[in-house]
Amino acid sequence: MTVKTVRNLRRISQVLFFLIFFWLILKTNFEVDFAGGGGGASGDEILLPYPVSIALQFDPLTALGTLLSSGTIYKGLLWSLVILIPCIFLGRFFCGWICPMGTLNHWISEIPSERLKRKGAGKIESNRYKKYQRIKYYILFFFLGAALLGSLQIGLLDPLALLARSIGTVVLPTAHTAADGFLGWVKSFGVSQLVVPFQFVYDLLAPIFLTFRQAHFHTILTIGIFFIVILFLNRVFSRFWCRGICPLGALLGLFSRFAIFGLEKDESKCNKCQLCVLHCQGADNPDIGSKWHQAECHLCLNCQAACPTLALKFKFFPNQKVTRSNPTSTPKINVTRREVAASVIGGLAVVPLFRSGDAYDVNSNPKLIRPPGSQPENDFLAMCIRCGQCMRVCPNNALHPTFLESGLEGMWSPILIARIGYCEPSCTLCGQVCPTNAIVELTVKEKIGNEKIAPNRIGTAFIDRGRCLPWAMGRPCIVCEEWCPTSPKAIYLEEVTVVNRKGEKVTVKQPYVDPEICTGCGACEYACPVVNKAAIYITSVGESRSDKNQIVLERNRAQINK
């Protein structure tokens, strides 16, 4: 097998893994097969047909981060060893062959740009090892330091979590809006012959790419801008993200320091054409005359394939001879011990900085309503990688990325915004897809509760009597009571006769909330006919996951169903 064949295999592998990753995100969706069969109406549970979060469980950074912050490696995260252990022997093959974020950066780097036009010197210079490539190690150690104190920040920059979040909450919903908008625009001309082909394409693609209902996510702009900036930086340097920022790449680089597979350079054959550098993905200096960096190499094999004189060769146990051209086949990563220590200390220090403010225990945001089954807040922050899978899968569009509702520390972690969607009592999908156990997987029985076990509560409803139709305006309305899903209902009504402005007696039913029964699902807030700011709303008080955030005196930790 020639090196060019192997390079083509690498290309196929990149496309394949990217498509698998993308497909899994598309399938992170509550789908009912309406072509017949399937479903499972008879049982209580509605389960997803695929393990849609499996890709995220192969992530060694998530495994290490959650191990440091929560002390365990949850369920499928052990799969990450399938990536990490081969990396110890081979180097960062994951970055060049598998990582969907790396692949995306690879492709976008190839889009013609100012940088690519200056062939030769300019591009070769941009592909040489640069000091900025050390930043990823600082980021990695900073995040690991924070994880040691129980604050899991790796999800912000972990490439798999980042890509899942960006595609799930930004790219696909935006595509949905764009597709609907475009079709509406075509239809607006009122020429049916014009609409037919577009409608045909839409009907063909919509079941694959679009959700049943258009999703609208909170703070989509911050996630979107972050993602676009990362992609745009590829125009400045090829794969800027992979080379300079990615903490997973840094981790794999670290683990590849004892790799037995590497680049062997034959000085005698080199004609100094530098084609190897021109095509290098990792900026690891494959050319003769400079030091090769194993920890930066993505094993894309472009250099070997480009070399016209066969001076470069990837092999097991490459020649260890110490020459200026290839001082050692397995050099250490290019950061000093002091820099590592400083980064870890920075990470350690940022946690008390986060928490010395008006954090959860001191002044929790009443709107910080976590998904059902969520861990207590401190554990939640030690586990959530902000992959957005729960938000993507929620059939009611109830879960959203936070911006600052849980402080900077919890940015882009999930909250429930009942005005957009409420929590369906019989739905347990968010717990099913959570790859890290930040949201515990509940059964329907555990979520709804029965005579013996308490239901899982996410908050409590409150009535704004100044906005409520029967309370403030003498107009009939019982919609919140109608929607309340508990039995008996947490919302009850008192019939009263009030006198309106015209002096007429009007009988209305005024709603009350029973905090002992309310689970905080938010159906009332969602359904309230007072359109913009609902007259009934939920806050997090009463949530099962907290022993302090309670109003009902009798409700102690023992009642809480875990």
Place this chain on the structure above:
Amino acid sequence: MQRRDFLKKSGKAIALAAITGGVGFAFHNREKSTGGGLYRFDRSFEVAADSSLPKITLAKSEVYENGLNRALDAIGGIKRFVKPGERVVIKPNVGWDRKPEQAADTNPVLVGEMVRLCLAVGAAEVIVTDVPCNDARRTFLRSGIKEAVEKNGGTVILPADDDYINVDLGGKLLTSWPVLKYFIETDRFINMPIVKQHSLSSCTIAMKNLYGIIGGRRNQLHQKIDQSIVDLAAFVKPTLTVIDCTRVLMRNGPQGGSLADVNIENSVICATDQVAADARASLFLNLNPEQVGHIVLAEKSGLGTIDYLSAGYKEIS
């Protein structure tokens, strides 16, 4: 400057100025915008009255299909209501993510049987749809209606955002509302509600079930619930009303949740008079129909008779 240059340059500038001005004037509009068009609907789904037949029939059976068939035969049989080649829409109550035994949604056995009957007499297509409160995917799945309908050859349609048409409902209160198009683009309309307690309208049976044909902020209709229900009932005038009284939700309506809220009645009502149908069915909830606001208002508005016995009532035991 050359004369040629002068002419060229000023010519271009004048042309651009003319286009700019032209576009401005072409799109100039002094009128206030009137918004989109409104669909007017003036067809009837009803079949001709037949004085030899009762207007409302009730049959009891533990086998729900039997009850339906006997009640239906007594009112003229399915052939009276559905002709070969016609398009039929069935509107069950599939409002909530509940299981059949919880009696919040119409029983799937009855809906499936109705689909089968329509197709057996040659209906071209039988569509079953609803605008539910909870997520449509969940309600149609868990209620068992999707499975029952598809097993019997019908089509389940989950409403999508662009499936609505703004219609002039022509009511006293309700004028322009988005109506799910499948309830309009049809030859026959069969209303298939279930009997449930409701805190504002006392009961949600046949006429209240018609809330489910419209989209929009229908929660606001509760402010004048009786008039809203009557406006919708006057707008639709279904071909046939089939009421599921097999399991009746006595409390915690319209969602229920606990089996303790459910009474077993094993009855099915078929009716061509929706007011009489609601009046009779409300007795299962221990209500006096003369005191149920929307039923009384419906009679006053000429939609039917509360006194179901005088309307022509037949009970098949």
